[in-house]
Amino acid sequence: MLRDCxxxxxxxxxxxxxxxxxxNGEAAAHRARGGxxxxxxxxxxxxxxxxxxxxxxxxxxxxxxxxxxxxxxxxEACFDPMVRSQFDRIVGPGEKPWDFLAVSNSTDVLVRTxxxxxxxxxxxxxxxxxxxAFIDWLFTPSERFRRYNEARAAEFRKKAExxxxxxxxxxxxxxxxxxxxxxxxxxxRIYALRQAExxxxxxxxxxxxxxxxxxxxxxxxxxxxxxxxxxxxxWPVLKGPRLYFSGTExxxxxxxxxxxxxGAVIVGEDQDCGMRYYCRLTDPESPPEEAVVERxxxxxxxxxxxxxxxxVEALVCEAQESRARGVAVCMDQFEEAxxxxxxxxxxxxxxxxxxxxxxxxxxYPAEKDETLRGRMAAFVEELKGGTADG
Amino acid sequence: xxxxxxAVKTLKAAQESxxxxxxxxRSLHDRVKAGEDFAxxxxxxxxxxxxxxxxxxxxxxxxxxxxxxxxxxxxxVNFLREAGYRDDLCSxxxxxxxxxxxxxxxxxxxxxxxxxxxxxxxxxxxxxxGKIFQLxxxxxxxxxxxxxxxxxxxxxxxxxxxxxxxxxxxxxADRLDLAVEExxxxxxxxxxxxGRVFDYDRLIQVMALINEQEGxxxxxxxxxxxxxMAPVTVVDTINATMQAQWQRGTEWAAGHARRMYEEIKxxxxxxxxxxxxxxxxxxxxxxxxxxxxxxYQNFEEKYGAAFVWSMYLAMGADAYIREGxxxxxxxxxxxxxxxxxxxxxxxPWNSGWxxxxxxxxxxxxxxxxxxxxxxxxVEGSGFIVKALxxxxxxxxxxxxxxxxxxxxxxxxxxxxxxxxxxxxxIGGKEA
Numbered sequence: 001m002l003r004d005c006x007x008x009x010x011x012x013x014x015x016x017x018x019x020x021x022x023x024n025g026e027a028a029a030h031r032a033r034g035g036x037x038x039x040x041x042x043x044x045x046x047x048x049x050x051x052x053x054x055x056x057x058x059x060x061x062x063x064x065x066x067x068x069x070x071x072x073x074x075x076e077a078c079f080d081p082m083v084r085s086q087f088d089r090i091v092g093p094g095e096k097p098w099d100f101l102a103v104s105n106s107t108d109v110l111v112r113t114x115x116x117x118x119x120x121x122x123x124x125x126x127x128x129x130x131x132x133a134f135i136d137w138l139f140t141p142s143e144r145f146r147r148y149n150e151a152r153a154a155e156f157r158k159k160a161e162x163x164x165x166x167x168x169x170x171x172x173x174x175x176x177x178x179x180x181x182x183x184x185x186x187x188x189r190i191y192a193l194r195q196a197e198x199x200x201x202x203x204x205x206x207x208x209x210x211x212x213x214x215x216x217x218x219x220x221x222x223x224x225x226x227x228x229x230x231x232x233x234x235w236p237v238l239k240g241p242r243l244y245f246s247g248t249e250x251x252x253x254x255x256x257x258x259x260x261x262x263g264a265v266i267v268g269e270d271q272d273c274g275m276r277y278y279c280r281l282t283d284p285e286s287p288p289e290e291a292v293v294e295r296x297x298x299x300x301x302x303x304x305x306x307x308x309x310x311x312v313e314a315l316v317c318e319a320q321e322s323r324a325r326g327v328a329v330c331m332d333q334f335e336e337a338x339x340x341x342x343x344x345x346x347x348x349x350x351x352x353x354x355x356x357x358x359x360x361x362x363x364y365p366a367e368k369d370e371t372l373r374g375r376m377a378a379f380v381e382e383l384k385g386g387t388a389d390g
Numbered sequence: 391x392x393x394x395x396x397a398v399k400t401l402k403a404a405q406e407s408x409x410x411x412x413x414x415x416r417s418l419h420d421r422v423k424a425g426e427d428f429a430x431x432x433x434x435x436x437x438x439x440x441x442x443x444x445x446x447x448x449x450x451x452x453x454x455x456x457x458x459x460x461x462x463x464x465x466x467v468n469f470l471r472e473a474g475y476r477d478d479l480c481s482x483x484x485x486x487x488x489x490x491x492x493x494x495x496x497x498x499x500x501x502x503x504x505x506x507x508x509x510x511x512x513x514x515x516x517x518x519x520g521k522i523f524q525l526x527x528x529x530x531x532x533x534x535x536x537x538x539x540x541x542x543x544x545x546x547x548x549x550x551x552x553x554x555x556x557x558x559x560x561x562x563a564d565r566l567d568l569a570v571e572e573x574x575x576x577x578x579x580x581x582x583x584x585g586r587v588f589d590y591d592r593l594i595q596v597m598a599l600i601n602e603q604e605g606x607x608x609x610x611x612x613x614x615x616x617x618x619m620a621p622v623t624v625v626d627t628i629n630a631t632m633q634a635q636w637q638r639g640t641e642w643a644a645g646h647a648r649r650m651y652e653e654i655k656x657x658x659x660x661x662x663x664x665x666x667x668x669x670x671x672x673x674x675x676x677x678x679x680x681x682x683x684x685x686y687q688n689f690e691e692k693y694g695a696a697f698v699w700s701m702y703l704a705m706g707a708d709a710y711i712r713e714g715x716x717x718x719x720x721x722x723x724x725x726x727x728x729x730x731x732x733x734x735x736x737x738p739w740n741s742g743w744x745x746x747x748x749x750x751x752x753x754x755x756x757x758x759x760x761x762x763x764x765x766x767x768v769e770g771s772g773f774i775v776k777a778l779x780x781x782x783x784x785x786x787x788x789x790x791x792x793x794x795x796x797x798x799x800x801x802x803x804x805x806x807x808x809x810x811x812x813x814x815x816i817g818g819k820e821a
Contacts, residue, residue, distance in 0.1 A: 074772045077789060078763055108517045108765045111541065118545075119737040119773050136541045140514070144575075145538060148568055304517050307524045307536075334763070336479050337517035340525065343474035360476065 001204045001260040002253075005235045011228040012205070015212035015221075022061045023215025027097035030056040030217070036163055039098030040214075041086060041113060042106035043249070043272035043302075044137055046292045048282060049157045050102070051176035051218060053164030058098055059214030060086045061251045064365035074116055080335040081364035082249065083109045091120065091127060100163050101132040102156075106272070107304035107337070133159045137296055139305045149293040157289070173288045180282065183213060183222035187278035189229035194267045195322055198237035203245065203266025203274075204256040210274050211251070238265045241383035244324035245269035246315055246345075247303060248332045254366045255330055258373045262380035268322035270315070276300050303338040311341040312348045319354050326355040326383040328376070333361045355383060398687065400664070401626040403650035407633040410642065415501050421446050422505035427584045430486070430507035430530075432523065434515055435537065436727040438600065439576055441639040442593040443586045450512075452636045453504065454485040458680040458793035460500040466492065467794065478763060480518050481794040482677065487522055490529035506530050509583060511576070513537040515731050516766035535579055537572050540565045542732055549729070549739050550746070555713040557725035569724035590719060596639035597715040597722060603638055606647035607631060607706030610654055615751040619663035620671065620698040621654050625686050626664075628678050631702045638710070647706075669694035670815050673748055673783075675774070676759035677767065677792035678702065688804050693811045699751045701734065708743070709733050737770035741777040748783050755815040756783055757807055759790040762797070784814035 006012045018026060027037045037056045040047075047057045062085030071079075071088035079087070090101070103114040114134045121129045136152055138145035161168050190209055193200040201209070209228065213221040243264040249272045250256060256266055270276045280299050283291040300318065301310040319327050327349055331338050339360055346356040357379045363369050399405065422428045429447040431437055440447045457463055463481065466488025471477045473491055475484075486504060489495055495503035510527035513536070514520050520536050527534040543562050546552060552560040577588045610627075614620055630650055637643040657664075672689070674697050679685055689695040709730060715722035733739050748756065756778055761767040775785045786807060791797065 074770075076760055076768050076771055078761065078765060078768060105541070112765065112768050112770075115541075115736055116770060116773075119770060122738065123773065123776075134541065134543075136543075138538045138540070140536065140538055144568070144571055148540070148564070151564060308521050309524060334765075336476075336763070336765070337521060339476050339479055340518055340521035344525075346474065 001202050001257055002208070003202065003205070003235070005232075006202075006205045006208075009228060009231055011224045011231070012209070015224055015228070016208050018216045019208045019212040021215070023058045024097050026216045027056060027058050031099075036099045037097060038163065039090070039096070039101045040103075041101070042104030042110045042135075043277055044104035044106045044296050045102045045135060046153060046156055046296060047218075048173060048176045048180060048288075048292050049153075049160040049168060051179060052168045052172035053160040053166070055100075055160060055163055056217065057102075057214075060089055060098070060101075061214070062086050062364060063089055064252065066092070074120065078334045079109055079112070080332045082251070082332055083113060085364060087113055087116070090117065090129065093128070096128060096130075098130065100130050102135065103132060104135040105137060106302065107335075109335075131163070139297060139302070141297060146293055146297065149297065150289045153289045153292050170288055174284060177282045177284050177288075177291070179219045179222065181284065183218050183225065184278045184281055186222050186225035186229060187213075187275065190225060190232070191268070191275050191278075193229065193232055199242070199265050199267055200232050200235045200237060202238055202260055203243075203269065204253050204260050206266075206275075207250055207253060207256055207273060210278065213278075214273075240265045241325040241380065241385075242267045242323055243380070243383065244315075244319040244322050244327045245271060245274070245330070246327060247271055247330040247338055248335060248362070249273040252365065255362075255372075255376075258366075258376040259328060259380060262377035263384060264326070264380045267324060268318055270300050270303065270318060272302075276302075303341065305337075308341050308344050311338075312344045315341075315345050316348050316352060316354075319349060320352060324354060326357070326379065328379065329356065329358045329360075330362060331358070331360040332364055355379075398684075399626050399629070401622055401630060401650065401653055403646060403653050404626045404630040406649070407630045407646060410637075410646070411633045412501060414637065415448075418446055418448065419502055419505050427508045428505055429509040429511055430504075430526070430532065432483070432512035432515075432519060434513045434727065434730055435511045436573060436576070436723055437636075438593065438596050438639055438723050438726075439573065439580065439588070442596045443577075443580055443584070443588055445580060445584055445586065448504065448507075449636045450486060451482060452632065454482050454793050455632070455678065455680040456500050457485050457489065458795070459683075461681070461795070462489070462498075462500060463681070463793050464796060465498075467796075480522060480764060481791050482764060483519060483766075484522050485793060487526045487529070490526050507532040509533050509535065511535045511537070513539050515539045516764075519766070533583065535576065537576065538568070539731070540568060540728070542736070545736075545739065547738070548742065548746075549733060550708040550743060553709060553725075553729065553733075554711045557712060557722070561725060561728065565728060566721060566724050569728045570720050573720050573724060593719045593723070594716055597712065597719050599640065599644045600638045601711050601713070601715070603634070603644040603647040604706045604710040606644070606651045607703055608708070608711070610647075610651045611703050611707040613651070613655055613658055614698060614703075617658045619661070619665075619668050620696050621657035621662050621664055623664045623686065623690075624674055624697040624700040624702075625683055627703045628700050629683075631706055632678065635702070635706060665690045665694060665696040667691075667694040668696050670696070670754040670811065671699075671752055672697045673699040673744075673751065673753040673756040674759075675701070675744065675756055676761070676790070679759065679790070680792050681795035682798060682800055685800060685803065688800075689807060689811060692808070693816070695755075695811050695815070697757075699747060699753060704747055705733070731766075735767060735769040737773040738777075740769055741774045744774055745777050745781045745783075748778060749781065753783055754819075755811065756785040757810070758785055758787045759792070760787055762789045762791050784810070784818055786810040786814070
C-alpha cells in the first residue's frame with residue numbers, strides 16, 4: 001500500500017525509482033566511474049569490506065517474469081522458487097550488472113547455490129559465472145566460532161582487496177562502517193515511525209525504503225532515508241490492526257499489499273528485505289574483523305538458522321515490542337526450516353494474546369497463489385475482531 | 391503403496407546383522423531401564439566418541455529406516471500433523487519426532503519402541519536439523535548438544551586417493567582444528583553428563599577396529615566389482631553394511647564385515663551369480679528405499695538387470711579408513727566426520743566418485759533417486775547426471791522418499807525403470 005503522501009515525497013520517489021530498477025542504472029553509473037560491482041546473495045555478506053574497497057554491493061533480486069529455463073538445467077525441484085529465480089538471473093544469458101559475486105551461507109539453499117556456481121565455473125568455463133566469494137559464517141553464539149568467523153571475515157577482506165585492486169586500510173573500513181551505521185540509524189528512524197503508537201509509515205512503503213538500499217550507493221541511501229524520515233513524521237497515521245511479519249524475504253510488494261489492503265498495518269518484520277537487515281550497528285571502536293563478526297553473529301536470530309527456542313523468544317519479543325495484534329509467518333515453497341518453529345511460535349504468541357497464522361509453500365511470484373489474498377484478508381479480519389479499524 | 395512382497399535376502403551376513411541389531415536393541419532397552427544415559431545421534435555425529443566412552447547410542451537415520459521398514463512412518467507423520475507440524479517435511483530426519491509424540495510407542499513401536507534418550511546430538515548440516523533435534527530432545531526430556539558444520543574452501547580432486555592416509559591434504563587446516571576443538575567440547579559435555587572418563591587409548595582401539603571393518607568393505611566392494619557375475623546384490627549388501635556401520639568400532643562389526651567378505655568371496659569363487667541371467671549391472675544412487683526393498687529385485691528375471699552398487703558399501707570402502715590415527719586420534723576422527731556430507735553431497739567430490747565407481751563396477755545404467763523434499767541431500771544431481779552420461783553411462787533420475795511410502799507407486803516405478811532399461815540400456819547397446 002503506497003499512499004499518495006509517499007508517492008508525492010521527493011526522497012521516496014527517488015528510492016522507489018531505484019527499487020523498481022533493481023539497481024541496473026546505479027550499477028552502470030558506478031561502473032562508468034571506474035568502480036566494480038559485486039552481486040550479493042544472502043543477507044550476511046559483510047558489506048563493510050565492499051564499501052571500503054569502493055565496490056558497490058548489489059543484491060541479486062529475483063525476477064518474477066523469468067521462465068527459469070536456465071536455472072532448471074542445474075537446480076533440483078526442491079530449491080525454493082525465489083532462489084531459483086536469482087540463480088536464473090546469474091546463469092542466464094545477457095549482460096550482467098555485476099563483476100563479481102558474493103554469497104553468504106544465510107540459508108542452506110544458498111550454500112548449495114554457491115557450490116553449484118563453483119562447479120559451474122569449473123565444468124562450464126563459458127558459463128557467465130564470475131569470480132565468486134563465499135562467506136561461511138558459523139551462527140551458533142560461542143567464542144570458538146567467533147574466532148573462526150574472524151578468519152572468514154579477514155579472508156573476505158582479502159578478496160575485496162583483490163577485486164578492488166588495492167589494499168583496504170583500517171581507515172577505509174572505519175569510513176565504510178560510518179556510512180553503513182549511518183544508513184542503519186536512518187532506517188532505525190523509519191522503524192520508529194512504524195513502531196509508534198500511531199504508525200506513520202506502512203510496511204509496504206518500508207519495503208521500498210529498505211529495499212532501495214540493496215541497489216544503490218549507501219551514503220546516498222542514508223541521506224535519502226534521513227530526509228524521508230524527517231518528512232514522514234507528518235504523514236497521516238495509519239489505522240488498522242498492528243501486524244508483525246516473519247519469514248521469507250519480500251523482494252516485491254505483493255504479500256505486504258495483500259495484508260495491508262485488507263486493513264492491517266505491518267509495523268515490524270524479521271525478514272531480510274526489511275528491518276532485520278538493518279538492525280544492529282557495527283562497533284566503530286572495536287578492531288575491524290571483531291566488530292564485523294559481532295554484528296553478523298548478533299542480529300535477530302534468523303528463522304532459517306536459529307533453534308526453535310531462540311526463534312520463539314525472538315519472535316515473541318519482537319511482536320510484543322511492536323505491540324502487534326497478530327503475526328503472519330510466510331514461507332515459500334521448499335523453504336522449510338521456519339515451519340519447524342511455527343507450532344511453538346503460535347503457542348507462545350497466543351499465550352501473550354497475539355494471533356498467528358502461517359502461509360506456507362508460497363509460489364514465486366506470490367500472485368500465482370490465487371487463494372492467498374483471500375486467506376490473508378480473512379486473517380486480517382480475525383485481527384480486526386469485528387471493529388471498524390481494529 | 392507397495393504390496394507386501396518382501397525382498398529375498400540370501401547372505402547369512404545379512405541375516406546375522408538383522409538378528410544382531412535386534413538383540414543389540416533389546417540390550418539397549420535393558421541398559422536404559424537400568425538407568426544408563428542414552429544418546430540419540432544424527433548420522434553425521436562422530437559416534438566414535440560415544441563408543442569409546444561406552445555411552446549407549448542410537449543413530450537417527452538407522453532408526454528411521456527401521457521404522458520405515460516396519461511401515462510406521464505414516465503413523466508418526468500423523469502425530470506430527472496433530473501437533474501442528476506440516477506433514478511434508480524432512481521425512482527421513484523427523485520420523486522420531488513423530489514417534490516422540492506417540493503415547494503407545496512402547497507397545498506399538500518397532501522392537502518395543504525407542505528408549506527415552508537423555509541426550510540428543512546433531513550437527514548443523516542443514517537448516518532443519520538443529521530445530522528437529524531440539525524439539526525431540528524437549529519431548530524426551532533429553533539434553534541437546536549441537537556441532538557446527540563448515541564448508542570446504544579448497545576441494546582437491548579425487549578425495550578417495552587422499553582420504554585414507556593423506557587426509558591432512560584433503561581439508562583446510564583450520565576446519566580440522568575447529569573440528570578437533572568441537573570434539574573436545576563434546577567429550578567434556580559427555581564426561582560431565584555421564585560421569586564417565588574419556589580414554590584416548592580406548593578411542594585408538596575403536597579407530598583400529600573401524601579401519602579393520604572398513605578394510606573388509608573395501609575388499610568386498612572390489613571383489614563384487616571384479617567378479618564376472620555379481621555374487622550378491624544391494625538387497626543383501628545395503629542392510630548388512632548399514633546395520634553394521636552403525637555398530638562400527640566394535641569387535642562384532644569388524645568380525646561381521648570379515649564374515650561378510652568371506653561369504654561373498656566363497657560365492658564368487660564358486661562362480662555363484664546372484665542373478666543367474668545377469669546381463670546388466672545397475673547402480674543405485676541415493677538413499678536406500680527402506681520401505682520397498684523388494685523393488686530392487688523387480689528387474690532381475692525379466693531383464694537380467696542386477697543392482698550391484700549402492701553408496702553404503704562403497705562409502706565404507708573409501709570414506710572411513712584413516713591411517714595414522716595413533717598419532718592423533720581426535721584429528722583422524724575429525725578428518726573422517728567433517729567430510730562425510732561433502733563426499734556424498736558436494737560436487738565435484740560426489741560426481742567424480744560416482745563416475746569412478748561406475749566404471750570400476752562395469753555399470754550399465756544408473757537409477758538415481760533424488761530427494762523430494764530434503765535440502766541436505768541435494769547434491770548437484772544435474773552435475774552428477776552429466777558426469778555419468780558423459781562417461782557413457784545412462785542415468786534415470788527420479789524424485790522419491792526413502793522412508794515415506796505415501797507417494798510411492800511400485801507399479802509406476804517398475805514401469806519407469808523397465809522402460810529405462812529397455813530404451814537406454816538395451817537400446818543403447820544395440821544402437
